[in-house]
Amino acid sequence: MSFTYTAGYVGPFSVSVGRGRDGRIQRFRHPLPIHRIELSRQATFIVSGRMALTWSTDETFRKELGPGGAFVEDAPPNRPMAVDEELVIQAIGDSAYVCVEAIGVQQKVRMQRFVIEPGNPIQVPRYDLAVVAQGDHPLYADGRELPAGPRIFYGRTKAFELQSSHSIACAVITTA
Amino acid sequence: MHIDYQIVSFHRPTASIQVRYFNADLPDGIIFALNLPVVNGQLPRGEALEQLVKSHAPRDAFERAAALRNADVPDELSHVAAPAAPASIDQFLEGQLFVHEDRQRIFLIRPLIEEQSLDIPLEVI
Numbered sequence: 001m002s003f004t005y006t007a008g009y010v011g012p013f014s015v016s017v018g019r020g021r022d023g024r025i026q027r028f029r030h031p032l033p034i035h036r037i038e039l040s041r042q043a044t045f046i047v048s049g050r051m052a053l054t055w056s057t058d059e060t061f062r063k064e065l066g067p068g069g070a071f072v073e074d075a076p077p078n079r080p081m082a083v084d085e086e087l088v089i090q091a092i093g094d095s096a097y098v099c100v101e102a103i104g105v106q107q108k109v110r111m112q113r114f115v116i117e118p119g120n121p122i123q124v125p126r127y128d129l130a131v132v133a134q135g136d137h138p139l140y141a142d143g144r145e146l147p148a149g150p151r152i153f154y155g156r157t158k159a160f161e162l163q164s165s166h167s168i169a170c171a172v173i174t175t176a
Numbered sequence: 177m178h179i180d181y182q183i184v185s186f187h188r189p190t191a192s193i194q195v196r197y198f199n200a201d202l203p204d205g206i207i208f209a210l211n212l213p214v215v216n217g218q219l220p221r222g223e224a225l226e227q228l229v230k231s232h233a234p235r236d237a238f239e240r241a242a243a244l245r246n247a248d249v250p251d252e253l254s255h256v257a258a259p260a261a262p263a264s265i266d267q268f269l270e271g272q273l274f275v276h277e278d279r280q281r282i283f284l285i286r287p288l289i290e291e292q293s294l295d296i297p298l299e300v301i
Contacts, residue, residue: 002183004186005185006295007184008293008294096296141301150297
């Protein structure tokens, strides 16, 4: 069996969460060839656990990623994801990733990854989506304390600030 | 003909799933909604689910796609975002639209999911 998914619309994004129990495998294909990161229609971001990734065009290249890892950005260097490229993800322990896709046929997404560190909050522009990876410490959104754990934020009415007393991986995704 | 699939969403209230079927002839794939049979309040799992999904694979569409791929593709197909010319795949998709972008077929299958069922907390600010 593969991963299980939940999904929904958030602003201009279609967001899905893929969750895999230990050992589960998910084959993953990008719907379009990705020659440059900035032309990607999807952004993927691991929010909890660890995953082992192998690419069909180079099965000898195996990589383990934890929270903050991304399927395209952390692919082997100098080799774009082709249209028939297949990525095999195996959950190491219980793990989850978030996939953000732009709504609209020609709409792209651009993902920037950060680490929220003490004294170094992240500013998220209005209409952008922020995905925060697993952390064992509370997170503060505009000063409001939230429990620890993966979270998805969307700035529907305003820009906002994310801060934490400990290091937490974070991705900010915008339409392009 | 080998056809891969990927379950892309699950809608619990209607016990339905969205499945994307794809292969080398149709790498973008086609997404279909399948209703799951509920027996004694239980949804199919494991092999039963796998068999159900495989049995609904649109083999006809993929065979047509393979035939189209092997035929000469006119240049008009590369027009970005141009409305698609009638093709056999059109009829199979029963009204689903698609456009062409850089020779890749993009199926307009939205809206896929209307409910917000993310299992990670969503904070709208």
